[in-house]
Amino acid sequence: MTKHKTLTLALSLVLGLTVIVVPRRSGQEQTTPSKSEKSQEQKPLRTTQARPLDEDRFPVADYSAPEPSDPSERSKRQARGKQYDKSHWNIYPDAQSSMARTHPLDPHLPALPVGESTAVIVGQIADAKAYLSNDKTGVYSVFTVQIDEVLKNSSQLALSTESPIDVERDGGRVRFPNGRTLIYVATNMPQVGLRYVLFLTNAKGQSDFQILTGYELREGKVYPLDDLPNLYVYENADETTLLNQLRTKRCCEAK
Numbered sequence: 001m002t003k004h005k006t007l008t009l010a011l012s013l014v015l016g017l018t019v020i021v022v023p024r025r026s027g028q029e030q031t032t033p034s035k036s037e038k039s040q041e042q043k044p045l046r047t048t049q050a051r052p053l054d055e056d057r058f059p060v061a062d063y064s065a066p067e068p069s070d071p072s073e074r075s076k077r078q079a080r081g082k083q084y085d086k087s088h089w090n091i092y093p094d095a096q097s098s099m100a101r102t103h104p105l106d107p108h109l110p111a112l113p114v115g116e117s118t119a120v121i122v123g124q125i126a127d128a129k130a131y132l133s134n135d136k137t138g139v140y141s142v143f144t145v146q147i148d149e150v151l152k153n154s155s156q157l158a159l160s161t162e163s164p165i166d167v168e169r170d171g172g173r174v175r176f177p178n179g180r181t182l183i184y185v186a187t188n189m190p191q192v193g194l195r196y197v198l199f200l201t202n203a204k205g206q207s208d209f210q211i212l213t214g215y216e217l218r219e220g221k222v223y224p225l226d227d228l229p230n231l232y233v234y235e236n237a238d239e240t241t242l243l244n245q246l247r248t249k250r251c252c253e254a255k
Contacts, residue, residue, distance in 0.1 A: 057189040059130035059141045060173040060181065063093060078134055079207060080142070084170065087138025089184045093176040101185040104170070109213060111230040114249050117199040117212055119159060120151040122243065124195045126164060130172030139172040139184050143211075145198065151246050155202040157209070167200060167209045187213075188226050194218060196225065197242065215242060 068074040089100055114120055127144040146164045153159045171186040190196050195217040200209035214225040217239050224231035234242055 053185065053188075054191075055173070055183055057191050058171065058173045058183055058185075059128045059189075060175050061130035061132050061139050063091075063132065063136070063174055063176045065132075076207075077131065080140070080168070081131060081134040081138075083206070084133035084138035084140045085135045087133055087170075089138050089171075091132070091137055091139060091174055091182075091184070093178065095182055099183050099185060104186050105213065105226060105228060107229055109228050109230060111233045112246060112249055113199050113212060114152060114246065116201075117152065118155045118202040119153045119157075119200040119209060120197065120246065121145065121147050121159065121165075121200065122149040122151065122195065122197050122217070123147040125190045125192045128189070128192050130174075132174065138170070139174050141169050141172040141189060142208075143167050143169070143190055143192075145196075148195070149243075151197075155209070157202060157207075165209065167198065167211050169211045187211075190214065190216070190225060197246065217242075 068077055088102060109116065123145040125143050126146050128141060130139055130141045132139055144164050144166055147159060147161045149161070150159045157165075159165065169187060169189060171184045171189070173181050173183045175181045190198075190211070196214045197217065198214040199212040201212050202209045211225075213228060213231065215231070215234060216223040216225055220239050222234045222237045222239055222242050224235055
């Protein structure tokens with residue numbers, strides 16, 4: 001082999017190795033990771049895979065259920081369901097997967113997202129039901145909450161300890177005519193009979209609140225509702241500590 005051919009082969013091997021070891025991002029310039037990116041690589045965020053999913057917390061909607069016969073209830077259901085039309089779930093009876101999952105929550109949501117919430121309440125889940133959207137592509141769950149304390153309410157909707165409210169969350173279980181039940185998971189769900197701190201949002205024109213995230217209050221301890229990294233700061237914390245910090249935060253924001 002000539003000297004020229006040897007040099008060409010060596011250069012080709014080096015270039016080939018470079019392509020394998022340092023692949024370019026598709027459609028992006030290759031950049032040096034920032035300090036924050038390096039930090040995230042060294043300390044990966046916890047995800048919803050951190051704990052097993054409790055399917056029993058997800059209410060069940062019957063795919064073949066008729067619309068409510070009462071005109072008022074039917075109108076209310078249609079107004080709610082419209083928000084979940086053209087859903088990413090794309091629900092259909094012949095689905096092969098037993099579970100569909102997405103991760104819509106911001107992993108960088110703060111541990112106490114008071115500023116990100118329209119309302120913050122403490123209360124007990126009294127009831128839970130699931131419904132299909134009007135076009136049957138989506139499913140959502142509605143939880144009835146008996147309020148113990150209102151920590152924040154900047155919405156136009158009244159909140160009182162005297163009257164329960166309904167709060168919604170994307171996802172739920174769907175029972176199909178063939179008897180099969182599939183679960184559609186966007187986030188975790190609160191459990192009937194338990195108490196929670198719930199951070200709620202309410203878009204303009206909506207008649208109900210949506211659950212942003214929350215904490216379960218059980219036997220004086222705190223447990224995150226969702227597997228979000230910052231919420232684990234309060235895992236197993238004392239309930240009184242969390243509530244006092246929320247009350248302090250509310251007072252500071254009100255000034």
